[in-house]
Amino acid sequence: MFAAIDLGLRENTAERIVRIALFIGLAALPGLWHGQYALGLLTLMAVYGVLLIGLDATVGYLGQVNLAQAALFGLGAYGSALAVQAGAPLPLALLAGIAAAVLPGAALAIPALRLEGPQFALSTLSFATLSVIFLNESESLTHGALGLSIVRPSLFTLSLDARSFYWLCLVVLFIAWWASQTMLKSRFGLSIEALRDSPTATDALGIGTLRHKALAFAWGSSLAGLAGGLHAMNFGYLQPAAFGYDLMVMLLLGVVFGGRRSQWGAFAGAAVVAMLPNLLSNRTLFFGLVCFGCMLTLVSPIRALITRRVPSFREVAPAGAMAVAFGLAFMAANLEEWRKGIFALFLFAAVVGLPDGLAGAFAITLQKIIRFKPDPLPPATGGISSMEMSVGSALIASNLSKSFGGVRAVDNVSLEIGKGETLGLIGPNGSGKTTFINLISGLYVPDGGSVEIAGKRSAPGSLMSASAAGGARTFQNLQPFSGLSALESILVCQGDGGKSEAMGLLRAVGLEDKARLRCSDMSYGDLRFLEIARALATKPRLLMLDEPAAGMSKPDIVRLVTLIASIKKAGLSILLIEHHQDVVAELCDRVAVMDGGRLIALGTPDKVRHDPKVIEAYLGTEDVEALVKCEMEPKLC
Amino acid sequence: MDAKYLALVQMAVGGGVMGMAYALVAYGFQLTYAAGKAVNFGQGELVMLGAFAGITLSGIGLPYWAVVPGAMVVGALLGWFIERVAVRLALKQRNEGWILLTIIVGLFALSSVENIWGREDRPFPVPWPAEALDFFGISFTWSELAIVVGALGMMTLVELAKRYTMAGIAVQAVSADPDAAELCGIRSQSAISLSWAVSGAAAAFAGTVIGPVTTVGPTMAAALTLKAFSVAVVAGLDSGFGLVIAGVALGAAENLSGYALGSGWREAPGLILLILALALRPQGVFGKKIIRKV
Numbered sequence: 001m002f003a004a005i006d007l008g009l010r011e012n013t014a015e016r017i018v019r020i021a022l023f024i025g026l027a028a029l030p031g032l033w034h035g036q037y038a039l040g041l042l043t044l045m046a047v048y049g050v051l052l053i054g055l056d057a058t059v060g061y062l063g064q065v066n067l068a069q070a071a072l073f074g075l076g077a078y079g080s081a082l083a084v085q086a087g088a089p090l091p092l093a094l095l096a097g098i099a100a101a102v103l104p105g106a107a108l109a110i111p112a113l114r115l116e117g118p119q120f121a122l123s124t125l126s127f128a129t130l131s132v133i134f135l136n137e138s139e140s141l142t143h144g145a146l147g148l149s150i151v152r153p154s155l156f157t158l159s160l161d162a163r164s165f166y167w168l169c170l171v172v173l174f175i176a177w178w179a180s181q182t183m184l185k186s187r188f189g190l191s192i193e194a195l196r197d198s199p200t201a202t203d204a205l206g207i208g209t210l211r212h213k214a215l216a217f218a219w220g221s222s223l224a225g226l227a228g229g230l231h232a233m234n235f236g237y238l239q240p241a242a243f244g245y246d247l248m249v250m251l252l253l254g255v256v257f258g259g260r261r262s263q264w265g266a267f268a269g270a271a272v273v274a275m276l277p278n279l280l281s282n283r284t285l286f287f288g289l290v291c292f293g294c295m296l297t298l299v300s301p302i303r304a305l306i307t308r309r310v311p312s313f314r315e316v317a318p319a320g321a322m323a324v325a326f327g328l329a330f331m332a333a334n335l336e337e338w339r340k341g342i343f344a345l346f347l348f349a350a351v352v353g354l355p356d357g358l359a360g361a362f363a364i365t366l367q368k369i370i371r372f373k374p375d376p377l378p379p380a381t382g383g384i385s386s387m388e389m390s391v392g393s394a395l396i397a398s399n400l401s402k403s404f405g406g407v408r409a410v411d412n413v414s415l416e417i418g419k420g421e422t423l424g425l426i427g428p429n430g431s432g433k434t435t436f437i438n439l440i441s442g443l444y445v446p447d448g449g450s451v452e453i454a455g456k457r458s459a460p461g462s463l464m465s466a467s468a469a470g471g472a473r474t475f476q477n478l479q480p481f482s483g484l485s486a487l488e489s490i491l492v493c494q495g496d497g498g499k500s501e502a503m504g505l506l507r508a509v510g511l512e513d514k515a516r517l518r519c520s521d522m523s524y525g526d527l528r529f530l531e532i533a534r535a536l537a538t539k540p541r542l543l544m545l546d547e548p549a550a551g552m553s554k555p556d557i558v559r560l561v562t563l564i565a566s567i568k569k570a571g572l573s574i575l576l577i578e579h580h581q582d583v584v585a586e587l588c589d590r591v592a593v594m595d596g597g598r599l600i601a602l603g604t605p606d607k608v609r610h611d612p613k614v615i616e617a618y619l620g621t622e623d624v625e626a627l628v629k630c631e632m633e634p635k636l637c
Numbered sequence: 638m639d640a641k642y643l644a645l646v647q648m649a650v651g652g653g654v655m656g657m658a659y660a661l662v663a664y665g666f667q668l669t670y671a672a673g674k675a676v677n678f679g680q681g682e683l684v685m686l687g688a689f690a691g692i693t694l695s696g697i698g699l700p701y702w703a704v705v706p707g708a709m710v711v712g713a714l715l716g717w718f719i720e721r722v723a724v725r726l727a728l729k730q731r732n733e734g735w736i737l738l739t740i741i742v743g744l745f746a747l748s749s750v751e752n753i754w755g756r757e758d759r760p761f762p763v764p765w766p767a768e769a770l771d772f773f774g775i776s777f778t779w780s781e782l783a784i785v786v787g788a789l790g791m792m793t794l795v796e797l798a799k800r801y802t803m804a805g806i807a808v809q810a811v812s813a814d815p816d817a818a819e820l821c822g823i824r825s826q827s828a829i830s831l832s833w834a835v836s837g838a839a840a841a842f843a844g845t846v847i848g849p850v851t852t853v854g855p856t857m858a859a860a861l862t863l864k865a866f867s868v869a870v871v872a873g874l875d876s877g878f879g880l881v882i883a884g885v886a887l888g889a890a891e892n893l894s895g896y897a898l899g900s901g902w903r904e905a906p907g908l909i910l911l912i913l914a915l916a917l918r919p920q921g922v923f924g925k926k927i928i929r930k931v
Binding site: 063065108110111112114115116117118119121122123125126127129130133134136137245249252253256313314317332337338339340341342343344345347348351352355 | 676678722725726730732733734736737738740741742744745747748749751752859863866867870874899901902904905908909911912913915916919
């Protein structure tokens, strides 16, 4: 279309410059724009900024709808207020606020973080309701519905007026912003992105799903407590009802409106939530805003109509919502009364029309206009040749059994894989191969039997424990970290080791030139190779490959065989489930055959191929000659 | 019988009746969850709208037997509308945007109700007398009886329709596997729309039977959503009539703990139990266990 401007800057650097400029501007505002009321709004915006950056940790990064943030904010506010009443200095009071939010938050997190989706939302909602009940009813502590009044403490010897308190809030916001950004861009942040896409894979690769979830939740809760402390000192008066359902909905929607997974988005959301009541009280301003919204939302349906296409729901719905808001602006006698409704309309338009929020939409537009310098990739080092060898037997599975209802999926199977051995596991569909791998890798708890990987007993049914013992697996149904790039997928699986080692692994599986590509944009075959590289990045002693060639094209299969052969040559023990018999015959030292959950044969590929029981399992009980006859003369059958 | 004991039983029964109402609203969650794995976080607002529609319809002079179906039609239309504007797109994109969008639509509904019908609570007119019935020393109003009969009747009717009509069987097929159903010539989208409409009708019906007992106002929505959702999740989103047991238990627990701990705390034990139940059995007390497949 048109050439993008090349700034020659890295995106990170550019962002940092703009962010610092924003904060300088915000700090200078009270000097330019006098008035107690405006200052109050700006302070509220900074406090909400801290709160929403915290909420974004769960809603954005973890991808879970967290409805407890308003309550944690309230608990933090009360905690700090009570500390101030007890005579604590300002920093200590803020710490008390953080503790008052984090401790109950942890009590909630232990049961809630095992849940997903609606169940998680509900448990946080219950927690929020409980907290408000607690604040209302513990009258001896909080004065219940009457409210709690405090006087703002001084910072050491400095007594804070409204303006210096605003600056204090800005400093806290800046630190919270910077800390969140740094943390969420590090390996910790990558892990969180990864577990959102596939919690099973993050556990199986030893990243630790629950641990990361708990840390992210704790971080969000502590920011809520910190924001609560600032809020208490800002207003000097607290009431439990202020931290209820209404605030929670506003906060949640603020984060979504601003843009998830972005501190900029959280800040934009905070600004909207803080300023909203004001926008509505000024009718002219509101009219202007609605007209602007209408024009903005009409662009895409009109563009669709010009190209003679029926506009899609996503193009029409925001315009519809804005039209209703436009109607309200004329009809409603008192706009303040319609505050929630109007907010809902704007949000509806934003959520449908801008799924990435204001910040997301802005970032996408910016990336179209300005070309940033990409982060440099380090040269590849290492690779498969430097693998660790296993000590003793790589795997000893003894008497493993697993039933689902009445089906014995795995029935008393014992199997040993020697040091550096490649063992093929074959069998007809439904014979229990994948269930067997799921038992060894700790996805399922076995009904009986034990698993020992590289000499270490792993706890039954614990993916993390199997991974810690040295097991690493790939998945028959791909479990990619869709939000990460290929390089990041490797980095997140490495316990230590830097980017150049990760590049080395990518080179080994032939994906070196796709390092920056997002997993969601990669082809099926490439993702299969990436899964193997991911497993290798954990430095395993036993590599479990669950049908790596399934769905692969012929040339890819050739590549795969070469890859597995080189892994084998490096001395790694491999358990290979595969349907392509030529692949199995070429690579495996021994082959085990399963049928109906039982191990029916074990030996060299040649021996197994001629085993009558194996032939029977694959071809049925009929005479082989009869089958051949059927193929020649179908009419006879 | 001992008077104090009798009073406790009376309280438990009163709570259990409200619990039946929660179960009825929760049933609406179950219907939409089965069809499209999404629920309406604004279901409480739908119940409220159903009740207000009923009040308005009787205000223009319709008899009770026409008011209830009328409100249900309004509910069905709203249910269909919510699926169309708030759920369909998010499900197509396989994200959880529907949680937010249903909250947003509920927020708009709440704001509209506040401005159209006002913030005050209103009585819901019924044709039966207000005095209580006596049943072995436990008193019961006709309106409470209506909740019990209505909830069980509505759920039974829908369950029968699900099993014995073509449309019901189609909905079940879609809930098992929408793509496979589509290959068999079932329009998955229509089946999902249908279940949202039925869910909306059930919510509006719940409004018409809850309204006479609690009175109708904008504040009823949020509390109902939370309680009905608790019942649905604790029982399990695929638990069928397990809902009724969970609902009655929650309602009774609420009333009894309100008596034992003071009215401000009446909801607390139920909520703690809810968090514990979720921690121990995420799939619900009566739900089927999910096996992870990779």
